[in-house]
Amino acid sequence: MNLEIHTKQTEEGIVIEPAGRIDTSTAESFEKAVLQAAETSSAVTIDLQNTQYISSAGLRVLLLAYKKLSGTGKFEVIHVNEVIRDIFDVTGFTDIFMPEDSRNGQ
Amino acid sequence: MVSKSIRQMSEAERKHNSLSAKMFHTILMFSVVLSAAAIGFGFYLYVRSTNEHYSSTAFNIASTSEVLFTEEDGNRYADKVLRIYETADSRNKADDPDQPEYLALYDNVESDLYVRIRESMKLIKEYNEVSSIYVAAYDTKTDRLVYIIDSDYGTPTYRPPGYWEKVSAAESSQYNKVLYKPFVSEKTEKYGYILSSWNVITADQRYIVMSFTDIDLNKVAAESREFFWQYCLILLVLTIAIDILIVQKMKRNVVVPITQLNQAARNYIAGSDSDLAEASYFEDCTVHTGDELESLSLIFTEMEKDIHSSIRRIEEVTSEKERIGTELNIASQIQEGMLPSIFPPFPERTEFDIFAAMYTAKEVGGDFYDFFMIDDDHLAMIIADVSGKGIPAALFMMASNILIRNICSLGEPDPAAILASVNNYIIDNNPVEMFVTVWLGILEISTGVIKAANAGHEYPCLMRKDGHFEMLKDKHGLVIGGMREAEYTSYEIQMYPGDAIYVYTDGVTEATDSRNEMFGKDRMLAALNMEPEECIQKLCTNVKESIDEFVLDAPQFDDITMLGLRYYGETVNMNELTIEASIQNVPAVTDFVNEKLEALNCPAKTQAQIDIAIDELFSNIANYAYMPDTGPATVSVEVEKDPMAVIITFVDHGKPYDPLQQKDPDVSAPPEERPEGGLGVFLVKQIMDNVVYEYKDGKNILKIKKSFKNSARSAAQ
Numbered sequence: 001m002n003l004e005i006h007t008k009q010t011e012e013g014i015v016i017e018p019a020g021r022i023d024t025s026t027a028e029s030f031e032k033a034v035l036q037a038a039e040t041s042s043a044v045t046i047d048l049q050n051t052q053y054i055s056s057a058g059l060r061v062l063l064l065a066y067k068k069l070s071g072t073g074k075f076e077v078i079h080v081n082e083v084i085r086d087i088f089d090v091t092g093f094t095d096i097f098m099p100e101d102s103r104n105g106q
Numbered sequence: 107m108v109s110k111s112i113r114q115m116s117e118a119e120r121k122h123n124s125l126s127a128k129m130f131h132t133i134l135m136f137s138v139v140l141s142a143a144a145i146g147f148g149f150y151l152y153v154r155s156t157n158e159h160y161s162s163t164a165f166n167i168a169s170t171s172e173v174l175f176t177e178e179d180g181n182r183y184a185d186k187v188l189r190i191y192e193t194a195d196s197r198n199k200a201d202d203p204d205q206p207e208y209l210a211l212y213d214n215v216e217s218d219l220y221v222r223i224r225e226s227m228k229l230i231k232e233y234n235e236v237s238s239i240y241v242a243a244y245d246t247k248t249d250r251l252v253y254i255i256d257s258d259y260g261t262p263t264y265r266p267p268g269y270w271e272k273v274s275a276a277e278s279s280q281y282n283k284v285l286y287k288p289f290v291s292e293k294t295e296k297y298g299y300i301l302s303s304w305n306v307i308t309a310d311q312r313y314i315v316m317s318f319t320d321i322d323l324n325k326v327a328a329e330s331r332e333f334f335w336q337y338c339l340i341l342l343v344l345t346i347a348i349d350i351l352i353v354q355k356m357k358r359n360v361v362v363p364i365t366q367l368n369q370a371a372r373n374y375i376a377g378s379d380s381d382l383a384e385a386s387y388f389e390d391c392t393v394h395t396g397d398e399l400e401s402l403s404l405i406f407t408e409m410e411k412d413i414h415s416s417i418r419r420i421e422e423v424t425s426e427k428e429r430i431g432t433e434l435n436i437a438s439q440i441q442e443g444m445l446p447s448i449f450p451p452f453p454e455r456t457e458f459d460i461f462a463a464m465y466t467a468k469e470v471g472g473d474f475y476d477f478f479m480i481d482d483d484h485l486a487m488i489i490a491d492v493s494g495k496g497i498p499a500a501l502f503m504m505a506s507n508i509l510i511r512n513i514c515s516l517g518e519p520d521p522a523a524i525l526a527s528v529n530n531y532i533i534d535n536n537p538v539e540m541f542v543t544v545w546l547g548i549l550e551i552s553t554g555v556i557k558a559a560n561a562g563h564e565y566p567c568l569m570r571k572d573g574h575f576e577m578l579k580d581k582h583g584l585v586i587g588g589m590r591e592a593e594y595t596s597y598e599i600q601m602y603p604g605d606a607i608y609v610y611t612d613g614v615t616e617a618t619d620s621r622n623e624m625f626g627k628d629r630m631l632a633a634l635n636m637e638p639e640e641c642i643q644k645l646c647t648n649v650k651e652s653i654d655e656f657v658l659d660a661p662q663f664d665d666i667t668m669l670g671l672r673y674y675g676e677t678v679n680m681n682e683l684t685i686e687a688s689i690q691n692v693p694a695v696t697d698f699v700n701e702k703l704e705a706l707n708c709p710a711k712t713q714a715q716i717d718i719a720i721d722e723l724f725s726n727i728a729n730y731a732y733m734p735d736t737g738p739a740t741v742s743v744e745v746e747k748d749p750m751a752v753i754i755t756f757v758d759h760g761k762p763y764d765p766l767q768q769k770d771p772d773v774s775a776p777p778e779e780r781p782e783g784g785l786g787v788f789l790v791k792q793i794m795d796n797v798v799y800e801y802k803d804g805k806n807i808l809k810i811k812k813s814f815k816n817s818a819r820s821a822a823q
Contacts, residue, residue, distance in 0.1 A: 002693055021717065024725035025692045053714040055721040056786035063782050070777065083714040090792040091785055092773030 002026050005033045013043025013074065019050035022058030031061040038065050042073025046097075049079035059091060066096060126353070126361045133352055137345045144341055149334055156326060157301075164236065164303030164319040171227050171239050171257075172305040172317040178223045180241065180255065181308060184315050186215050187254045187267045188243055194268075195248070203269045212268040220255065227257035237300070237322035238263065243313040249273045254315070299323035363393040367403055374410065386410060434497070437470050441500055444507060445475060449643060452479065457551045457676060460487070461643040462669035465613075465650065465662070472499025473611045473665035474507050478514075483551050486514045489563065489669045490544040491611040493585075502540045506532065506586065510546065521546040521559035522594035525586060529561070529594075532587045541587035545609050547599075554601040554673050559594045561586045564610060567634060571604025575634040577627065578607075603675035606642060608634060610649075613666035617653045620660040625653055642670040687728045687739035687758060695724050695741050699754060702743045706750065707816035715793040716752065719810050722786035723756050723765075731760025731806065751795070751813035758806050764799045765808070766791075 003026035006017040014037040022030050037044045044065060048054075054062070062077065069075040077097040080088065088094040174180075190211050194200040199208060231239045240256040251273050253265040265271075301323050304316040370391040377385050388410045393403040449461055462475040472492035480486050488510055492499040509528045518524050525546060532542075545566060547558035558566070562585035569575040583594035599607065610630070617625040633652035634645055646668050653666065683698045685691050696717045703713050720741070727739045739758040746753065765787045771780065773788075791797050796811040 021721075023692060023696075023718070023721040024728075025689055025721075053718050055718045056783075056789050057721070057725070059785055059789075060782040063777065063780060066777055083711050083718075086715075086793065087718070087789065090773070091771075091789060092775075096777045 003030065005030060007033055007037060009041075013045060014041040015045045015047055017047045017050060021052050021055075022061075023053075023055040024057045027055075027057035027061055030058060031064070034061055034065045035068070038068045038073075038075075042069065044069060044073070044075050046075075046077045047079050048077060048081065048084055051081070051084065053081075053083045054087060059087070059093065062093070062097060125364055126357055129356055129361065130353055133349050133356075137349050141341050141345050145334075145338055148337055148341075149330075152333060152337075153330060156330065160301050160321050160323075160326065161303060163234065164301055164321050165305070167230060167234050167236055167239060168303045168305045168317050168319040170230055171241070171319065172307050174226055174230070175223060175241055175255070175307060175317055178219060178226075180223055181315075183215060183220050183223075183267070184241065184243060184254050184308070187212060188252065188313055188315075190215070191245075191252050191268055191270070200268075200270070203271070209266050209268060212266065215267050224255055224257060224259055227255065228259065231257045236319055238320040239318070240265065240320075241307065241315065241317045243315045244273065244278070245270070245313055247312050249278050251277075252313075299327060301326075359395055360399070363395050363399040363403070366391045366393055367399070367406065370406070386414075434470060437497065437500060438466070441470055441474075441504065444504065446477060451477070455551070457674055458485065458549065459642050459672045459674070460485070460670070461641075461646050462489075463646055463650065463667070465666040467495070467613070467662045467665050470497055470500035471495075471665040471667075472503050473613060473667035474503045475667055475669045476507055476511060477669065478511065480514055480517070480548065484519075485549040485551060485671075486511075487547045487549065487609070487669060487671060488544060489609045489611060489667060490542050491563065491613075491665075491667070492542045493540050495664075498538065498540065502542065505535075506542045506544070510544065514546075514548075519548065519557070520596050521548055521557055522583070522596040525559050525561050525583065525594040526592065529584075529586045529588075529592050530590065533590045536587050539587075541585040543585050547607070547609075549601070549671070549673070552676070554603075554605075554675055556599040556601055556607065557596050558599060559583065559596045561592075561594060562588070564612060564615065567608040567610075567631065568599065569606040569608070569634070569638055571602060572639075574638055575606070575608060575631055577631070601673035601675075603673060606638075606645070606670060606672040608642075608645065608649075608668065608670045610668040611665060613662075613664035614649065614653065614668060616664060617657050617666060618660060618663065619657050625656050629656060642672045646670050681744065682740060682742040684738050684740040686736055687724070687731060687760075688736055689725055689728050691728070692721055692724055696720050698741065699743055702745075703752065706745060706752070708752070708814055709816075712812060712814040716754070716810075716812055719790045719794055719812075720754065722790050723808060723810070726765060726786065727756060727758050727760065727806075730763060731758045733761075746813075749813045750816050751811055753809055753811045756806075756808045756810075759804050760806060762801045763806060764801070766797060766799050 003018055003020035003022060006019065008015050008017070016033055016037055018030055018033075020026065034044065034046070046062065046065075066075045075097075077088075080098065085094070088097065191200055194208060194211055199211075202208060227239045231237075238256070238258055240258070241254045242251045243254060244251055249272065250270040252268065252270040254267055256265045256267075258264040299322070301321040302318060303321075304318045307315045307317055309315065367388075370387040373385075374387045377387065386407070388403065388406040391403060393400050445464060446462070451460060460477055462477065464471065464473055464475060466473070472495055474488070474490050474492075476486075476488040478486055488507070490503070490506060490510075492503045492506065494502075506528065509531055510524065513524045513527050518527070525544060528544075542561075543563040544561040545558065545563040546561075547556045547566075549556045558580065560566075560580050561583045563582075565577045565579055567575045568578040578599070580597055581595050584592040586592075601607070614630055615625055615627050619625075629652060630649060633649045636648050636652075637644060640648075649668060650666070681702065683695065685694060699716065699720055700713060703716065708716075724739065724741070728736075731737065731739070737758060737760055739756060742755045742757075744753040744755070745751070768784065768787050770788050770791075771784050790810065794810045794812050796809075798809045798811075800807050
């Protein structure tokens with residue numbers, strides 16, 4: 001399996017740590033975990049420190065989760081590596097998922 | 107014996123041992139000996155004749171004085187003196203002859219006549235230049251010589267009558283024998299050397315009266331010495347003069363010609379040392395002695411001419427040899443040019459690997475190998491060995507090679523038929539009855555079948571995958587050029603991927619070491635089986651190295667030729683993956699590509715981007731190309747260098763669909779307005795350098811290209 005997903009409950013909400021690649025073949029389990037978290041908590045953080053890359057299938061999940069939580073709760077993506085940051089940049093997701101980094105101009 | 111070269115002989119040595127010096131020494135020595143002999147003999151003769159002269163002179167004088175003494179009645183005086191002496195002696199008064207009383211006894215002896223006789227004798231003495239004339243009696247009883255009359259009267263050596271002298275034993279024996287032989291006294295203190303001669307006048311029982319003549323030999327000896335020195339001087343001058351004459355004559359007649367010959371010979375050697383060929387040294391040397399030396403000189407001249415002509419001949423032969431050598435070299439190059447020698451010869455053919463090598467024993471060889479593609483699916487392999495060696499074998503080899511190649515090229519698929527046809531050509535045009543052994547194999551690449559025929563050639567060696575090389579005892583036909591209408595039989599070898607075949611000439615098995623032992627088939631098989639899985643070139647090298655190790659520095663007698671082929675069959679392209687287009691196979695495709703990328707030291711980031719692109723594109727094919735069914739998709743990886751780039755091609759034969767026609771999403775739209783999908787192709791276009799689509803031969807072909815700088819892959823994972 002190319003992806004392991006660890007989910008933990010913290011004071012600020014649910015933190016999901018996908019380890020590996022989020023691509024077409026793993027996006028489904030990732031989607032499941034994220035949507036489940038969005039159901040149970042209003043604050044969801046995706047920690048990508050152990051994630052190698054995200055393909056469009058993963059981006060779709062992230063956008064889906066954002067749409068679900070943007071009105072009522074809080075959704076953010078942290079610890080983005082260079083590859084994923086590039087992808088966020090070219091697809092316009094940096095501003096959406098990482099407003100702090102975007103403002104800081106990182 | 108130490109052999110010495112003329113070049114090692116020093117100038118000083120030569121001078122010291124020169125012929126004229128040796129001759130001079132010899133002549134000098136000879137003349138010294140000769141002179142000494144002449145001096146000795148001449149002096150002996152001189153002394154003898156002198157002695158004889160004086161002896162006879164003395165004897166004659168003695169005779170004369172005897173006659174004088176007798177004529178003048180001298181005997182009276184003798185009797186008178188002897189009587190007085192006898193009386194005095196018997197009274198023992200004669201014991202001291204120097205006593206004046208004794209001598210006074212004889213005073214009345216000296217009468218007038220006595221004085222006259224004495225004066226006459228004195229005259230004779232002076233006339234004949236003798237030292238003394240006297241008459242004396244030898245007293246045999248008392249061994250005394252008693253003087254009777256002495257011509258020395260008035261000189262210190264005068265002996266008065268009655269005076270006696272003791273006679274030595276030597277003298278007395280002379281008197282007793284009464285020999286009329288001159289007598290040379292010993293050197294006496296009184297008189298020195300004296301020659302005495304005497305004549306007996308009267309003799310009785312007791313007394314022998316004799317007339318004496320003494321000659322003083324001291325004077326004679328001085329004369330002899332003078333003569334000796336003069337004689338020596340004359341002889342010396344004469345000898346030197348003769349020596350000089352002889353030396354000069356010998357020099358002119360012997361030494362000078364020999365020196366000339368010697369000089370000519372030395373010039374010749376110096377000339378040949380300094381490559382001044384063709385100069386005639388002996389012809390220029392003029393020896394006209396008319397004897398053996400002249401003939402020797404003429405012989406040398408002749409020999410010199412012979413040597414010159416020999417040298418010219420050798421030069422001609424050498425240059426001819428050089429010319430032949432050059433031509434042989436070119437011939438060898440032509441021959442080498444005939445044989446394919448660039449390996450791998452068909453780099454685009456992955457189905458087999460072929461290698462061949464020939465190590466010729468002489469400049470041109472009689473062995474040959476050849477291989478060539480008859481068409482796209484058929485490879486011909488030939489190995490052959492022409493009988494004999496050198497140029498004839500090479501010519502025959504060229505003809506055979508071209509014939510076999512031509513007949514193969516005509517499209518005849520059966521090796522036996524090809525060999526039969528070649529045989530008939532060669533039989534018709536073979537005046538020198540040469541022959542060639544040939545193994546011909548034609549590999550059908552697609553099926554792996556080798557069709558082969560053997561015309562009297564060595565057995566091939568065959569190796570099955572994972573096995574060992576073994577002799578293949580194939581069916582032999584007659585050698586080519588052996589017999590008209592010879593028939594050959596083809597046989598088939600099915601090659602499977604990994605199998606190998608090795609053919610060779612007898613130069614391999616019959617390579618001989620210094621003990622005349624042959625390399626043999628067993629050693630050859632052992633060499634092949636050292637590393638049987640290695641590439642075919644390595645196998646051939648192993649055999650050659652094994653031969654070299656075995657033979658060491660023994661000379662190579664025969665060409666060593668070998669050809670090997672390993673069959674791989676139709677191979678899958680290692681850079682291509684064909685797989686069912688389904689979502690589940692995405693990891694398999696990314697793994698396949700990642701393996702290639704890792705081998706290229708692709709940076710982790712680039713690799714991640716390529717993985718994303720593969721995910722997007724391969725999932726697209728999986729989801730849409732064969733909908734609702736599934737089908738295969740092929741992913742291939744190509745690598746470009748300078749700059750380093752990978753090109754990944756996705757091929758499917760599903761519905762024609764150009765993903766690049768998709769409209770790009772609006773990435774600046776507020777998130778609420780953005781659709782969740784439709785990002786994939788856009789993303790690929792963004793992170794790849796180039797994306798190209800074409801539809802060709804019923805296939806969707808999508809190529810992506812990404813360049814990178816390869817880096818040492820550290821702990822990027």
